[in-house]
Amino acid sequence: GNSVTQMEGPVTLSEEAFLTINCTYTATGYPSLFWYVQYPGEGLQLLLKATKADDKGSNKGFEATYRKETTSFHLEKGSVQVSDSAVYFCALNSGYSTLTFGKGTMLLVSP
């Protein structure tokens, strides 16, 4: 079956630090990959996506590259801000109209 594994949090960083949140997946077929973000008190929002191998998704300074050979979709940002503090979810869609999510990784950024 499909599954997504994310690094456990919380990830605690100082402002302007480099961020990596690891995500690996197991899936049948050729899934699309997503990162969702949940800010405090808000609903889940799509952050970025990639639909095929070697695609790079990017948004708001965040990037993730779909690596089929390592079945990974790691989230990166070169310089985090306090406002990036949130919970980040990696997810996949493997041909059906539903998403399989990881457990989420909390990011805490201090000034």
Place this chain on the structure above:
Amino acid sequence: GAGVSQTPSNKVTEKGKYVELRCDPISGHTALYWYRQSLGQGPEFLIYFQGTGAADDSGLPNDRFFAVRPEGSVSTLKIQRTERGDSAVYLCASSLEGQLFTEAFFGQGTRLTVV
């Protein structure tokens, strides 16, 4: 409305009671999804509607859970004989079509607590 609306935002009920959770999707979105998020976990798929019909209900945990979408817009998730293990945040999402690359927009969820 501008986004997906879920009511109530919080619901506390006694074990054994019946509850209904409502989802009002974005106008025009034909696809609607229900997910359940337990503490410390990611959302888990429950059921997916395309229009009025349930296209995939494979995530419903047992027959105490049921969902309807009679007019292809608002959906209600119904839980009978609630158990403490049903306590979770129930999320609803909608999208223009139930296809691979269409973005799903999530509501803020209903936090259900069974005491």
